[in-house]
Amino acid sequence: QQGVPPPQVLSLTGSILAANPDVGTCWNLRRRALVELGGDWVPGELQFAGSCLAVNPKSYGAWHHRAWVLGRATAPPGGREGRGLCERLLSSDPRNFHAWEHRRALVAQEDLEAELAFAGTLLSRDFSNFSAWHHRLRLLAPTRSAVGKGGALPPDRLKAELELVQNAVFTDPTDQSAWVYLRCILSRATPPPRIICVYVNREDATLAVVFSRPVMVNPEHPDLSVTLDGSALEGPWRSGEGRPRPSHTWLCDLPCPDEATSTGRPLLQLGITWGPDSTHLEVTLLPDEDEAWWQEPVVDRELFWPEVGVADPQVLREQVETCRELLELEPQSRGCLLSLSLLLSALDPRSHAQETRKYLQHLKEADPLRLGFVCDVASRLEAALGVLGLGSGPGDLWLRLPDKSMTSLPLLERMVLVTHLDLSGNLLRSLPPHFAALRRLQVLDLSRNRLQDLAGFPPLPRLERIWLDGNPVSHASTLSPLAACPRLAELRLAETPLGSAPGAAAQLDKLLPHVHVTL
């Protein structure tokens, strides 16, 4: 390879790629030869990549080569040529996502209305075109500066878009693309992560900061800073799960009280600052208290579908009416059932709870292929309803979610203060690592679920009792994460395979020496 002169490499790779533009090696050789060759080969190469795209319009290699060539061009050719190519490719296949992507790159700063009209034209030919809908969405996306505020669409524009969606869903409610677009256009801004709860416990000597979404806190240069009585705490920060990954919960150890004052219970004044949005919170732990917290009040509509927060409730209500109308005609429409459930829960989850449950139940029947997804949506609804019913304040806090057919456990970050959690009789197969957020949890009832193990179960500082009766737990070793829970005193394993296995008691005694196990 080394000895071959670049022109020969070009002609050889050229003939191979012209026949099959998906040979990555050839593209790489070609690029190396081009660099070696020098001179102005940009127009020629653009043309060559274009001709390869005629062979396979979705050739990743050819598109990549094009991008590479354009990146090397000293004066990139005007958008006209590139747009011509895109238009040609899109007219032969209006769903060629490469061409759409390329088009987006070309017209980044150009006329918004013209682009919307272009996407509109292709939709009017065939609206089952995710790419065209997506193109619209990207054009209408909030600009970078408005991120966070979630810049709502101008009412006229929103109305036009919703009309487009309605046309599509009434024409063909089984087509998913318009339903997806509807949900996207309504949920325009994912709110940035923010602190929703701070919890400090004297006994554990730990400060827990819980975020609305998983965040990464760099232990070296944390965006999160904390002061204790005015002086900065060094950290380090660790995630609730103990892994250096984005997490809802970040923990910081408080300095051990000095030997001299160990009997004393000093007042602790904590100041927490979150860099990205400059939030500053103060939490005071009084001398006669063991724990202290700050919690953001829960907003109904943000709980179930946080992204929809900026939409005008009036618009949502109109959409609900449209969906109800369509549902009357098409009781089995999956997109309609799902959108309606989301909309109702976003408007007011509590007063629509029964109706939403009904729609989700229909959806489970209408869409058996996505049963898991629907069950997760239903689980989220149940969890949200539970959180909304949650009290607050000192003392025990009960959250009862028994027999709710839950398959997953979302919104744990909103359950930081719960002391007693009843999840019995659900369909849980695994426990999420976000359990780490439950800093106060003392009693966890998981009986009659589908748990085979407790993989990933984080060490909960205050967990005393855990009930696993009626789960298919069969090996003692799978319960090993429990060993890290310092206060665990009681474990129930009745009616489990492990419970009836010989030698189980001995194994468990070895694994969890201080725990009273009921088999």
Added chain:
Amino acid sequence: MADRLPSEFDVVVLGTGLPESILAAACARSGQRVLHVDSRNYYGGNWASFSFSGLLSWIKENQQKTDVSDECEDWKKLILENEEAIPLSRKDRTIQHVEDFCFGDQDSAEGVEEAGALPKPPVLGASGAEGCPGAGSSFQEPEQPTGTEAGGAPGGDGAGTASGSDSSPATAPEPGQAETAAPEPPGQEPKKVTYSQIVREGRRFNIDLVSKLLYSRGLLIDLLIKSNVSRYAEFKNATRVLAFREGKVQQVPCSRADVFNSRQLTMVEKRMLMKFLTFCLDYEEHPEEYQEHEGSTFAQFLQTRKLTPSLQHFILHSIAMVSETECRTLEGLQATRKFLQCLGRYGNTPFLFPLYGQGEIPQCFCRLCAVFGGIYCLRHPVRGLVRDGASGRCKAIVDHFGQRISAKYFIVEDSYLSESTCTNVCYRQISRAVLITDQSVLNTDSEQQVSILSVPPLELGKPAVCVIELCSSTMTCMKDTYLVHLTCPSTKTAREDLEPVVQKLFNLNAEKETENEELEKPRVLWAVYFNMRDSSGVERSSYDGLPSNVYVCSGPDSALGNDCAVKQAQTIFQEMFPTEEFCPPPPNPEDIIYDEEEVEPEESGVSNSAESKPESSAEESSGEAGAEGTRE
């Protein structure tokens, strides 16, 4: 005509209409020696398309009805003793009640000549008159306006150039392309087209005698593709389906994209329409939905389906295109399904229209026939058939030169049969009208629309009228005009049948200033009405005394599609050659090994080669009008 035809063939075909042409092609394709003659000087018979002046001479001819009653008995001398003569008709009785009207200053057109008209005596006949199917490249010539005054000929794609029908919508020449050079006196409103302009631009017209569209999953399309005849023609998608309701022309949303884009339907209507159409696509799988309505009419069934009145109208008249009073539920469902199945193959409507007119299609099949050795003679009347006394089979024909040509099979178009043969035949009639108008019945952003409109009966007991409006980019009319075809089964004369509909849709008061409403309607510049005989559906047994090896093809039927002609051709072919395949795909030209003798006449298109095949190019029969004339 110096050379005589060979005296022996396998198959002799009389008439160049669609079924005959398909049969001729099928026979030649399966190796038969085919002689295909037509007594007219143009291809297509009643399936032909004419330029404007060609149509005027056709009208004149049919209005005068000169009696050719010179029953020349000379030819019967050629009949041998044990043979019997079956005379054929010498005149065409299929067209009646021809009435033409000009709604403009006709006098001003005196002396105006058609651009590019030949100085020679009028061969002005059909657009295809000069087309020689066997003559290679010259085939495309007749369609190109050769006139120098008319300016540039339309872009290289003449009628003859190949383009698979699959790609037709994309390759259809853009209107502007062909018309840019058209002369337009500066300062004149482009919309105002006068009669003299029509005459001058007469060659831009290709006016069909029979108005049809091709169902994009119909038998004809399948045949065109299978036999590869499609490469001889180009097509354009009908762009919209219209309805006439409460005195207004509306566009019918019939495809998914139409429904999505429609502004006239409410959301609920959209859903109901889509729901019903989806049901129709596989109605057989849901018998419970229609079983209890099988006894009632389709219109009554639609009423039970929660469809609004306008949707019912759209489905009944524009999609199923069936009768409100007669059509049963099942028929209606079938018709709807046929429409829907044809959607989306080539575009958003189920129909295709052949560029340069319906008359192209028979010629395309003639060309295939000629490529496989068929011999063509236009203007070649045949005096009669010769029946063998012993076997009762037909042995030969005797042509107008008195030449006796024998063959094994004879295919005769119905209009060639004499009155005595057809005494027991009961014919139906088709009412036709052709209008040249100045604007579309429904103006939208695009002027270039091919529309089909089904007008429900204006009074009870009348048939619905099918209206097809063609724009200039179909190469059937000049710029700024529209060619409108109206068709219905006759109850009276064509004018009586169709004029009420014409009055509803168009403005016939050419110059008079009328109230606003009238002004919105398109103005009719010129119109012709005529009745055409519909010989489809005639039982073979009703013809008297035809030998068993004489097969009869019918003229055009009144239906929108061409299925009837294709079916007929296929049935006859299979009766003749039960073991042969019907129009199989032609071999790849590269695989053919030519004999030197065969190659010459077919490829060169000049009839100078072997004496054995003096007419293998049709040039003589059609082109040399002068020579022919002297013979008559």
